[in-house]
Amino acid sequence: MDVKKLTKLSLLTAVALIIFVIELRLPNIVPIPGVKLGLANIVTVYALYNYGIRDTAMICAVRIFLGSLFSGNLMAMLFGFGGSLLCIIGMSLLKKVVTDKYLWLLSIFGAVFHNIGQIAVACAVMQTFAVIGYLPFLIVTGCIAGFFTGMCAQLLILRLKMR
């Protein structure tokens, strides 16, 4: 990896972290654990579009690790890793099918995969399947949030391309 790419990736990580920290300040509307807008996902979609799966995974890993340190919630790190892993794998598989104008689809699927990963980790941590009851709620909110972040990422990618 050359210095130029390293700098770009770390810049993206920094952007993702800033978005993540700002989002922490937004009040949670839905009182269900795991429901959030996930604005940092914009960076994930952007990175996945422009770089490979490995680089995106690195950005996400650093972002989750530092993000959970900043928020002081280390449990969030486990859920973040589980969710993001599935999310990145799912999105990189779908990336081959989806064209530029439908990038928001990628993000919706990413959000759903993320929720499934989160619940899987929660099942493992709590050692019960009772948490699966949250999955439908997470998927409904995840689809909406995923559509929003996907639209943001699509606008960003298309406009940066035009220049």
Next chain:
Amino acid sequence: MKKHFVLIIICAAVFIAAAVSSVVMLNAPAGDIVKIKSNGELLYTIDLSNSPDRTIIVEYNGKENTLEIKDHKIRVLEADCPDKVCVNTGWLDSPAIPIICLPNKLIIEFENNDADAAAR
């Protein structure tokens, strides 16, 4: 173009399925028997229909959750976890949505809910 159509259909199907099951779960009738588990281990089984109003303190690794039973309903009154999700969940009113405190590994749920039945 056709591939996207299929993907959008899948998306819509997942969304509608999740929305429908959310509504079904929210409307599921509440039971009477409540189980309180900490770290996978059953602590209390409470019959809410004839339980007096009281508070219960559950401890895990030095962290405390204060549970309140009032008018035959149960909720987490106070918790010393960082995120307070369990407190914000409010009263336990659906078998599908247990009250969960992830940092303190506490679960409060109605007995015989579907998700648990699947686990057996």
